[in-house]
Amino acid sequence: MTLHQISSFAKGQWVAPGDGARPIRSAITGAEIARAGNDRLDFAGMLAFARETGGPALRAMTFHDRARMLKALALYLNEHKQAMYDLAYDTGATKADSFIDIDGGIGTVFVFASKGRREMPDDRVHVDGAIEQLSRNGTFLGMHVCTPLQGAAIHINAFNFPVWGMLEKLAPTLLAGVPAIVKPATASCQVAQACVRLIDQSGILPRGAVQMIAGGTGDLLDHVGSQDVISFTGSAQTALRLRSRENILREAVRFVAEQDSLNASILGPDVEPGTAEFDLFVKEAHREMTVKAGQKCTAIRRIVAPENRVGAVIEALSARLEETVIGDPRDTTTRMGALVSVSQKNDVLDKVRLFRREAELVSGNPDAFQVRGADARAGAFLPPMLFHCAEPDRAERIHDTEAFGPVSTVMGYRDLDHALAIANRGQGSLVASVITASGEVARAAVLGAGAFHGRLYFNNAASMRESTGHGSPLPHMTHGGPGRAGGGEEMGGVRGVMHYMQRTAVQGSPDILSAVGNTWVPGAAGLSPPAHPFTRRFGALRIGETIVTDAREVTLDDIEHFARFTGDTFYAHMDEAAAAANPFFPGRVAHGYLLLSFAAGLFVEPNPGPVLANTGLDGLRFLKPVVPGDSIRVRLTVRRKTPRTDEYGEVRWHVALTNQDDEAVAEYELLTMVAI
Ligand code: NAP
Numbered sequence: 307m308t309l310h311q312i313s314s315f316a317k318g319q320w321v322a323p324g325d326g327a328r329p330i331r332s333a334i335t336g337a338e339i340a341r342a343g344n345d346r347l348d349f350a351g352m353l354a355f356a357r358e359t360g361g362p363a364l365r366a367m368t369f370h371d372r373a374r375m376l377k378a379l380a381l382y383l384n385e386h387k388q389a390m391y392d393l394a395y396d397t398g399a400t401k402a403d404s405f406i407d408i409d410g411g412i413g414t415v416f417v418f419a420s421k422g423r424r425e426m427p428d429d430r431v432h433v434d435g436a437i438e439q440l441s442r443n444g445t446f447l448g449m450h451v452c453t454p455l456q457g458a459a460i461h462i463n464a465f466n467f468p469v470w471g472m473l474e475k476l477a478p479t480l481l482a483g484v485p486a487i488v489k490p491a492t493a494s495c496q497v498a499q500a501c502v503r504l505i506d507q508s509g510i511l512p513r514g515a516v517q518m519i520a521g522g523t524g525d526l527l528d529h530v531g532s533q534d535v536i537s538f539t540g541s542a543q544t545a546l547r548l549r550s551r552e553n554i555l556r557e558a559v560r561f562v563a564e565q566d567s568l569n570a571s572i573l574g575p576d577v578e579p580g581t582a583e584f585d586l587f588v589k590e591a592h593r594e595m596t597v598k599a600g601q602k603c604t605a606i607r608r609i610v611a612p613e614n615r616v617g618a619v620i621e622a623l624s625a626r627l628e629e630t631v632i633g634d635p636r637d638t639t640t641r642m643g644a645l646v647s648v649s650q651k652n653d654v655l656d657k658v659r660l661f662r663r664e665a666e667l668v669s670g671n672p673d674a675f676q677v678r679g680a681d682a683r684a685g686a687f688l689p690p691m692l693f694h695c696a697e698p699d700r701a702e703r704i705h706d707t708e709a710f711g712p713v714s715t716v717m718g719y720r721d722l723d724h725a726l727a728i729a730n731r732g733q734g735s736l737v738a739s740v741i742t743a744s745g746e747v748a749r750a751a752v753l754g755a756g757a758f759h760g761r762l763y764f765n766n767a768a769s770m771r772e773s774t775g776h777g778s779p780l781p782h783m784t785h786g787g788p789g790r791a792g793g794g795e796e797m798g799g800v801r802g803v804m805h806y807m808q809r810t811a812v813q814g815s816p817d818i819l820s821a822v823g824n825t826w827v828p829g830a831a832g833l834s835p836p837a838h839p840f841t842r843r844f845g846a847l848r849i850g851e852t853i854v855t856d857a858r859e860v861t862l863d864d865i866e867h868f869a870r871f872t873g874d875t876f877y878a879h880m881d882e883a884a885a886a887a888n889p890f891f892p893g894r895v896a897h898g899y900l901l902l903s904f905a906a907g908l909f910v911e912p913n914p915g916p917v918l919a920n921t922g923l924d925g926l927r928f929l930k931p932v933v934p935g936d937s938i939r940v941r942l943t944v945r946r947k948t949p950r951t952d953e954y955g956e957v958r959w960h961v962a963l964t965n966q967d968d969e970a971v972a973e974y975e976l977l978t979m980v981a982i
Pocket residue numbers: 462463464465466467489490491492493521522523539540541542543544545547548563564565566567602603708710736791
């Protein structure tokens with residue numbers, strides 16, 4: 307059998323293992339299958355290459371350029387993913403486990419690519435939030451902008467999801483415009499390396515955007531500084547060792563940590579055995595114990611049920627666990643493969659011995675279990691093991707020790723407060739789930755336990771067919787948790803991109819802020835367009851182009867006509883005395899929607915032209931009532947442009963309606979699609 311040489315990808319070159327290389331063994335046979343690591347890598351040079359070559363190339367691109375790059379990369383990986391699947395079996399993963407890892411990772415890149423195009427600008431500066439009015443007359447304003455850090459992101463990843471764990475960090479990092487040095491866990495780095503080789507072969511990323519270290523990190527961390535970010539996933543112990551390094555503390559290096567977690571799942575007090583929800587609870591617990599042989603940071607470690615239903619839960623769950631086929635992951639009938647290594651298996655067995663002091667093993671015997679198609683003693687196999695802890699309030703280890711394998715403990719609760727207190731004993735987790743159909747239980751869980759958990763997952767008969775699973779972190783939602791879970795937050799859509807950017811408060815005049823954010827800010831000078839802006843194509847329109855329309859008087863006849871025509875005969879428009887008795891109105895007033903319609907009538911250019919559609923209004927405010935006899939005019943300004951397809955882009959217009967005294971009566975943003 308050939309021994310795979312797992313190379314590092316440093317400064318644009320593949321570097322074979324050398325001094326200090328470590329063996330990687332098959333999780334199935336225990337045989338050495340690969341070697342990885344090279345102490346002579348130029349770690350400082352890798353950082354410099356990222357900062358000086360990868361960073362500038364990425365920062366020269368816009369968010370949309372980088373989002374398109376991510377989409378192309380996801381398509382490429384999807385087309386060539388079999389290379390990763392083939393290698394993953396020897397990490398103990400079944401095809402279903404690798405689907406979560408490989409297809410899940412590629413799917414995450416697709417989501418970031420799409421969010422980057424939809425939610426970020428086609429620009430190099432991201433404006434975060436609204437303009438802040440800092441002065442009475444609006445000549446001095448504030449806003450927040452985000453720009454990419456000018457260092458490197460160092461991703462230190464856990465062994466359990468070599469592809470997803472890498473891609474879920476790479477996608478937001480690259481979208482932000484920051485180069486990455488990835489250090490996968492050695493035990494499964496052959497799979498991560500296959501992914502990085504594909505990334506390299508694709509030629510899609512600029513040079514220096516991604517590098518990879520197979521094996522140890524040498525003196526890399528001695529060279530990190532304030533513009534670098536460390537994004538760590540692994541055990542709490544390693545995180546503590548790394549984040550407390552002197553240079554990391556001194557330079558206030560960002561350190562995002564995703565650590566281990568004693569996640570809980572609570573059977574709601576409203577759920578009876580024999581119902582769809584009870585079955586759902588058992589099914590989720592079984593899945594979380596057996597997928598990836600329980601080596602999931604989000605796996606359910608503590609199963610919390612009403613005291614009088616503990617017996618029913620143990621019975622139903624044990625029946626399922628005992629039917630789980632354990633064996634060679636290449637065999638399609640195998641439900642649970644092996645742990646990643648014999649040392650990982652031994653670590654789990656050590657924890658199991660600790661648990662035995664405070665809980666009873668009620669299902670699964672590590673000394674006697676069937677393994678199909680493989681040698682149980684040579685490989686890293688274990689059966690799923692279910693404990694019952696009769697006194698969860700007195701127990702310690704089941705609440706603070708993570709057995710990173712197919713191990714979980716059932717415990718009973720007296721009432722909901724007790725259940726939440728048990729869940730919170732984990733001292734901070736990535737996810738807690740509650741199976742309940744009761745909105746009251748869900749709200750009480752959020753108030754009582756939200757502060758201790760990064761994600762709360764509620765499921766019941768209404769959502770179970772479409773729900774994504776207790777253990778699935780989604781790119782749209784934040785992933786991370788307080789306390790022992792590391793205190794980090796990854797993903798969460800564009801929120802995850804922000805970890806790799808600096809948010810800067812910018813203060814200045816409206817003109818300065820418009821120029822900085824490439825978005826027109828109210829109060830900034832307007833540009834006069836050479837023709838009506840609705841006759842100008844997307845590419846020709848300039849930010850700040852403004853037209854001011856003629857005035858139009860609003861009469862009582864208009865108001866009555868509009869009321870009859872639409873059926874909106876609300877008293878404020880129809881009844882003088884009733885309207886005058888209302889604290890907001892001097893008497894009868896025009897409908898707000900009438901004003902919007904008149905505004906459109908004032909500013910549109912009626913002939914066919916580049917404006918294709920009106921797709922919405924944002925931030926509509928009616929600021930002052932319009933009474934019969936008032937006249938209104940409109941100021942229409944190009945606020946922001948965002949390309950959408952090759953054929954059209956979104957133009958966001960600022961629309962301001964004023965009365966005859968130049969007082970603001972209404973304001974909003976109008977969204978249109980305009981031909982390129
Ligand atoms: P680990 O032993 O802490 O290792 C994590 C990573 O840190 C590996 O890449 C490891 O590299 C590296 N590392 C260890 N010592 C280092 C050092 N001195 N300098 C630089 N890098 C160092 O954790 P693991 O056993 O791989 O992963 C299992 C743990 O990860 C579990 O506790 C699990 O809960 C947690 N986890 C958490 C999440 C999450 O999102 N919260 C996700 C997955 C896993 P080597 O492999 O080369 O030693």
